[in-house]
Amino acid sequence: MIEKVLIANRGEIARRIIRSCKQLDIQTVAVYSDADENALFKQEADEAYHIGPSQVQQSYLQLDKIVEVAKKAHVDAIHPGYGFLSESPAFAEMCRNEGIIFIGPEASILKLMGSKIEARKAMIAAGVPVIPGTDRAVESVEDATRFAEQIGYPVMLKASAGGGGIGMEIVHSSEELQKAFENNSKRAASFFGDGAMFLEKQITNSRHIEVQVLADHHQHTVHLFERECSIQRRNQKVLEEAPSPSISEELRKKIGETAVIAAEAIHYTNAGTIEFLVDESEHFYFLEMNTRIQVEHPVTEEITGLDIVQEQINIANNQTLPFTQEEITRNGHAIEGRIYAEDPVRFFPSPGKITALELPQGEGVRNECAVTSGDTVTHFYDPMIAKLIVCGKTREEAIYKLEEALQQFKVEGIKTNIPMLQEIITYEAYRKGNTQTNFLDKYYQPNTGGN
Template sequence: MFKKILIANRGEIACRVIKTARRMGIATVAVYSDADRNALHVKMADEAVHIGPSPANQSYIVIDKIMDAVRQTGAEAVHPGYGFLSENPKFAQALQAAGVAFIGPPVGAIEAMGDKITSKKLAQEAGVSTVPGHMGLIADADEAIKIAGEIGYPVMIKASAGGGGKGMRIAWKEDEVREGFQSSKNEAANSFGDDRIFIEKFVTQPRHIEIQVLADGHGNAVYLHERECSIQRRNQKVIEEAPSPFLDEETRAAMGAQSVALAQSVGYTSAGTVEFIVDGDRNFYFLEMNTRLQVEHPVTELITGIDLVEQMIRVAAGEKLAFGQSDLKINGWAIESRLYAEDPYRGFLPSIGRLTRYRPPVEEATDAYAVRNDTGVFEGGEISMFYDPMIAKLCTWAPTRSEAIDHMRLALDGFELEGIGHNLPFLAAVMDHPKFTSGNMTTAFIEEEFPDGFDGVALGGDTLVRIAAAVTAMHRISEIRRTRITGRMNNHERTVGTDWNVAVQGQSFDAVVKADRAGADVTIGAQTLRVESDWLPGQPLVRLSVDGTPLVLKAARIPGGYRVRHRGADLKVHVRTPRQAELAGLMLEKVPADTSKLLLCPMPGLIVKVDVAVGDEVQEGQTLCTVEAMKMENILRAERRGVVSKVNASAGDSLAVDDVIMEFE
């Protein structure tokens, strides 16, 4: 077995590999860029080597710099994680030439299956059903338009060396092909150093289901069942689960057997994933094979009990698999929620900054449930604009799907994160969505259910009453604390009233509080709810019991009440005396500033291109400029017809959120 391995990656996956290596008694080496000097993976590793400037194309994907780090530290093997150099055959060749083990598949398998064009041809030769498309390279946008017309719209424009949604666009007409082709090439070049593009038919109403395979160098190969990855945004997976709620045993076995046969046909070893599109009749079509560890591998580990990173290391060290296909049963259900540094209230645009508070739920594992959080950040750390915006992968396991969802709801409720925009509210909203809870979803789920974007959740009446009762009890505790601090009276019962008015989500509730040492009875209308908690004023996470049912809130003081976040809802809850409520009803509401004649930068990023000039008349939907952030290009379009009166930015400028890019007459 290896004594020392180097992890050629960063963030949560580097931390994940380090944990398994440490358990196996293997020393680890981290590599880091300028931006990652104080990163968690650097702190966790036994050694760390600086490899260059912050941009990935000057550090993490420069093969020579990684090889220098290998030589400096004497590492015997390299784990590439995912992304970066994980599917680059030149990197695997460089390691092989240096006599260093690559903890991944052989060079030939990477070349055969890592390239999406070649893998489709091989899949067809092996008799695997594939999605119609153009397998050859495409020279320019004109050729792309011609090919798209022959295939039939809609089409998917994809980077041959791509992954993680980078270099991928859906086009429904010619203009979108031309625009998407260039953006896909740019993203592919920046993320993978390879700008080759291909086009395939986009299958409407699909489910994205993938099979995890594992093979050793002794001819043994197995599949570790499937993962459902249909909850996606911009082709980026957001929520994954294992197994799929859609597959039956017959389809699962057929997909698994086909995946293993495909892997064996190219001499594959290590962990890999075969991705399929599955239609409503359970017909499945090969998409691609990812010749690396997948982001969502934890859900497979939770239902099989197999540590995939450990198996990758053992296979790379020449060991045989210690189990066969018959040993791999499905135990329970696991769900993964990807926590991203992106603001769902601003169209899921990337957010950067310092994590002023980062308190994940406690990781635990019992026979009844498990909570796991794979992360690469810490409280006080910074989210950089240079890398993927994923903060953590929160996973739950339970014997059934409904129980796993229940535990995910509680885990999301208890996840404290402040300082940046993040998608926790959206993840919580999905967990309560009927289509998701029923398992009846496709890859179009987000577009169909949130067509106008995400602006929070409107909670039902019963939940609002529970929150109103809880916040009233919290307010009473705060008032008692306030009177004691001011020292106005020794007997707080004389200064804290029992009658209150609670305003939340456009509704008003009259509440009467009767407290005792163990909690409070809060009467709202004809309903009395028992509220108990050990919460103290100032604590941002509030765990309560309301009529014996757990309720978890994130709460912060605002004038006259609290900002409360729960299950995707972001609420202002005002608790007032009856007289204060009467006066509040007479107050005027503040009118937001008019920004309709401004194009504001929606995220911190770099201006790649400005498409208009002063004096140009623009039409609704016309491209105005392109902003790059976290390796993704974002095209900003005109919301209405107008004339450009001023342009404040040009290509190469770095902008902050809400900087004015241009103005209109």
């Protein structure tokens, strides 16, 4: 049984994992860099160990150091959160070799789904619809151009090993493709150690719908319904909600069932997310699988009443899922806004000292926050400092609560994207649930320089 967990992460997700561990009476161990010396997650863990300088490559990406701390602290398991090492087959394998439980899928699954090309092949074999595109890496810009001309522009150029929007770019012509191919291949090689690229047909006016799945080690797999994640900036999500306001009940049922088929086909275990693109005719296509907990998991928790982090730990403990698909119900509507330390006009990061912070409160309001007043937001990590989640009986009620909560959310000393979120939710298209992936390009016209 898992009695002590090391969290190989930082910020709000580290705090989130610590909270669930405490509810399960599990001890927690934090690791931290120089920049996180005074971080909230470090203070809240039962134990904390310094692992290196502020630079992520010298701290949170140091597999050996983290495993060394895990052994020193005598932990039973490691929870990787999201980002960093959460989808690293090498890290999962190293944990297994050291007799430490990796709270996530097997290393072989991480490797399979970490390659977008191999993931496409696996989904095709399982009968899951995929976006028309290449089924192998394109070897050169000339090779890419030939494929693009076959499937037709516009196309999405993607890094096979990519994530977080890195190595992705929409191209509309061979001239654009020549420039984008070299730049994105180099960027992917720098970030992921793999510059392999492939192409997919760009689905215009598409919606980004993802399905949360849970799978235990006893051949039980369920879905926890879908999330609407179409509002994105530079291929990074900004607002997410559950359930999706833009799909029919027929598609909701079919896309959930397909996600379970996809997970079962690769013998997946633990929590994961199957992401789809949905076109204007409600045809849906596999996009990718995230083999970890998602940033936006709270909206699913709010409509199902489940604690996904606790379910991850229980699955890692070899427990059987305590519910069937039919026993999982959804109630109400939840929306999450990501709060970034950035200029809402130019989208530049806004590091600095937070001189004052006031979080919204009230029924149906949930805060997942990494910082407090007096903390310094550095340039070393992702600029997301908090997530604001609201839940109402209806979508209209949830939007109203989000409006109120954003007004109450006060951050001084740095700029944030709160003005952008406040503006987005006033648009008629958003109110009607008409939220395609090009939403911000189509509607957002920033007028101010921050809050």
